[in-house]
Amino acid sequence: MKVLIFFILFHSMSVFANDANNKEPKDTMVIGSKNFTESYILAEILAKIATQVGEAKVIRKFGMGGTGICYQSLENEAIDIYPEYTGTISEVILKKPSLKSWNEIQKELFKDGYDISSEIGFNNTYALATRLSYATEKQIKKISQLKNMKSFRMGFTHEFLKREDGYQQLKKHYQFGEHDTLGIEHSLAYEALNSEKIDFMEVYSTDAKISKFGLRVLEDDLNFFPNYKAILFYKKSFSNRFPKTYKAFNQYLIGKISNEQMIKLNSLVEVDQKSFSDAAFAFLGEGFSKSKKVKNLELKRILTLSIEHMKLVSVSLIFAVLLAVPVGIFAFHHRGFGQVLLGMTAIMQTIPSLALLCFLIPFLGIGNPPAYFALFLYGLLPIARNTYLGFSSIPTKLIETCELMGMSSWQRLCYVEFPLAFKSILSGVQTSAVINVGTATLAAFIGAGGLGTLINTGLALNNTKIILTGAIPAAFLAILVHVFFEVIEKRNFFRKDH
Amino acid sequence: MIELKSVSKSYGQNVVIPSLDLKILHEKTHCLLGTSGSGKTTILRLISGLTPLNSGEVSIQGAPLSNLSRQEFASKVGFVSQDGGLFPHMTCWENILLPGKIHNKDLEVLRSRCYEFSKMVDLPVSLLDKVPAQLSGGQRQRVALIRGLILDPDILLLDEPMSALDPMVRASLQRQLKIMFKELKKTVLIITHDLHEASFLGDVIHLLNGGRIIQEGSFKELYERPKEDFVDEFLKAQIPDELLNHKGSQS
Numbered sequence A: 001m002k003v004l005i006f007f008i009l010f011h012s013m014s015v016f017a018n019d020a021n022n023k024e025p026k027d028t029m030v031i032g033s034k035n036f037t038e039s040y041i042l043a044e045i046l047a048k049i050a051t052q053v054g055e056a057k058v059i060r061k062f063g064m065g066g067t068g069i070c071y072q073s074l075e076n077e078a079i080d081i082y083p084e085y086t087g088t089i090s091e092v093i094l095k096k097p098s099l100k101s102w103n104e105i106q107k108e109l110f111k112d113g114y115d116i117s118s119e120i121g122f123n124n125t126y127a128l129a130t131r132l133s134y135a136t137e138k139q140i141k142k143i144s145q146l147k148n149m150k151s152f153r154m155g156f157t158h159e160f161l162k163r164e165d166g167y168q169q170l171k172k173h174y175q176f177g178e179h180d181t182l183g184i185e186h187s188l189a190y191e192a193l194n195s196e197k198i199d200f201m202e203v204y205s206t207d208a209k210i211s212k213f214g215l216r217v218l219e220d221d222l223n224f225f226p227n228y229k230a231i232l233f234y235k236k237s238f239s240n241r242f243p244k245t246y247k248a249f250n251q252y253l254i255g256k257i258s259n260e261q262m263i264k265l266n267s268l269v270e271v272d273q274k275s276f277s278d279a280a281f282a283f284l285g286e287g288f289s290k291s292k293k294v295k296n297l298e299l300k301r302i303l304t305l306s307i308e309h310m311k312l313v314s315v316s317l318i319f320a321v322l323l324a325v326p327v328g329i330f331a332f333h334h335r336g337f338g339q340v341l342l343g344m345t346a347i348m349q350t351i352p353s354l355a356l357l358c359f360l361i362p363f364l365g366i367g368n369p370p371a372y373f374a375l376f377l378y379g380l381l382p383i384a385r386n387t388y389l390g391f392s393s394i395p396t397k398l399i400e401t402c403e404l405m406g407m408s409s410w411q412r413l414c415y416v417e418f419p420l421a422f423k424s425i426l427s428g429v430q431t432s433a434v435i436n437v438g439t440a441t442l443a444a445f446i447g448a449g450g451l452g453t454l455i456n457t458g459l460a461l462n463n464t465k466i467i468l469t470g471a472i473p474a475a476f477l478a479i480l481v482h483v484f485f486e487v488i489e490k491r492n493f494f495r496k497d498h
Numbered sequence B: 001m002i003e004l005k006s007v008s009k010s011y012g013q014n015v016v017i018p019s020l021d022l023k024i025l026h027e028k029t030h031c032l033l034g035t036s037g038s039g040k041t042t043i044l045r046l047i048s049g050l051t052p053l054n055s056g057e058v059s060i061q062g063a064p065l066s067n068l069s070r071q072e073f074a075s076k077v078g079f080v081s082q083d084g085g086l087f088p089h090m091t092c093w094e095n096i097l098l099p100g101k102i103h104n105k106d107l108e109v110l111r112s113r114c115y116e117f118s119k120m121v122d123l124p125v126s127l128l129d130k131v132p133a134q135l136s137g138g139q140r141q142r143v144a145l146i147r148g149l150i151l152d153p154d155i156l157l158l159d160e161p162m163s164a165l166d167p168m169v170r171a172s173l174q175r176q177l178k179i180m181f182k183e184l185k186k187t188v189l190i191i192t193h194d195l196h197e198a199s200f201l202g203d204v205i206h207l208l209n210g211g212r213i214i215q216e217g218s219f220k221e222l223y224e225r226p227k228e229d230f231v232d233e234f235l236k237a238q239i240p241d242e243l244l245n246h247k248g249s250q251s
């Protein structure tokens, strides 16, 4: 038992030692992506080009949970480059929605040490779409034509109907009169349009469903919708660090993907169920070597991810135990200060997981360290609390007997308090472990791997099967962990009265 | 040997010990006798420092209690609390040998001493492999007694150590203990409800009521010259009628 604990401890130390050195050495390039199909595909294209160039070892940190995390990661050099959109940069990152053009945005970013590539080509923004048959019949290509049309029906998401810059503004901008509008859930709107219940709906302009349902996207000829032109986002130094790769990106990708092409690539993945890698190859063409990577068996991948997952949980748990048990004991001996400590761990519990992960990026980068740390923080409360409760439940009589025997507090701890509180402590550890098996699925958002990777990909693709290939093993692991602790409890090393 | 000087103790408004003077003499066996709730356990707790006193002074072998460290106290004083205080998670063997481990004693010596004691208290050694919960109340008391005696301390503080034993075992144990106390020259304070036990074991008996010592002395003194009606009543309650009649006809 002891040997095992030491082995795990030693092992976990080395894990941390490795991960502490999170900033990648010069000859590696970390490519990031957000957690939706288009971002995955673009990032995969980048990765393939960079691999082909061979200037640096390519590391993929795909599927990170949102703009905040990606930007934080870039700022802290946890990633070197990721695909972004001009509109997102001006609104979310710079928080200056007035900046519209590529030039303005690039200039502003450059001041802060960042840079963006020229436009990849397509613009992923809101757009109005209609059935192809309807479009040909009425001969509509531009939104401005709506002004002269007699009657039509529109279906919009409730959000678009309500938003300041939504439907009301659109109506004003294009000066079309009062028409039937229907508030409808986005995915249902496609069906409604297809079955001629509505004639127009709002879409994302590169949505795979545009191709699936054969829709026509109307040209925003009076420039109502903001621009979300895809670009590459990186630090200024990127072009100097990887000059050849930089050049290759410009040569193969920049200016090369139109809206129609992006819709096709998206639908390759979302409709035809091809992998991101296949979609990337479809764009890059035959010139790119395919053979290098042996395709993982699905089962093997799940196993690898499960192991990664359990490593996240177990390592963070060991450190949580190492801190929380002493904290619980301390809280028991110093009730006042103890309550404060317990309160603090409770507060940590209430921080939303993603917010905590995001908050940790400036200090720990992305990948394993913040994931370990966040799981560690979440593990603390149940263990500290149960340690405290376990110690509190020891009868005073027994503590007095310890005193009368002349035990030192250390002897008392080892011979009496710890063995008697062990069961309670263990159930705290069990709670933490089971909760963390669940929480660890979020680690994928910051590129720490684990079963969340599958869930994340599945969510991006809206593909329940892939979600389940991550969720079911995760649930299974949770049960396994639960049973593991039940068995330990039955064995109860420290007590003879069982 | 043990001395309490105008010791008082109250829990909030409840004055349990108003003011107590008590002397436990060297190598003598003293019995604290009294009704339930009269403060017997409290006195023992005051002597062992488990309960802080409100005023007065306790000294052990001339040294103030407050100057003794827990270790020093434990090496001088063996203690058996009213409910035994055995550790539920250890076997009886482990319970008994624990004081030895704490004080770095030779466990083999203690083990053979334990065999001796368990014969003396009439407890099968095979029971010692069990945990306390698997023993009867009387068996547990004997294990607790063995543990209290195991380090062979000079002073013994025993809180009703035989209350759960059947009369036969108790009688033989009382005989054994009396011999041991004398042979090994122990200073003993033993709490009991049982008048017979007090009269048999006690060189000095302190009769307690409401936290005050009503009378102290040998059983004979208490019996023949009760200071208050209470003493007479207390004794009468436990002495069979024939004996009382006998006393009545004498006086």
Ligand SMILES: Nc1ncnc2c1ncn2[C@@H]1O[C@H](COP(=O)(O)OP(=O)(O)OP(=O)(O)O)[C@@H](O)[C@H]1O
Pocket (backbone or CB within 6 Å): B011, B014, B016, B034, B035, B036, B037, B038, B039, B040, B041, B042, B043, B082
């Ligand atoms: N921790 C405590 N807090 C408040 N009151 C207490 C406490 N301990 C004891 N007492 C009170 O002190 C009085 C004496 O209690 P003590 O335990 O000394 O009685 P005792 O003589 O040992 O009785 P018994 O023969 O039933 O064991 C009782 O009235 C009891 O209620």
Ligand SMILES: [Mg+2]
Pocket (backbone or CB within 6 Å): B040, B041, B042, B082, B159
């Ligand atoms: Mg008592």
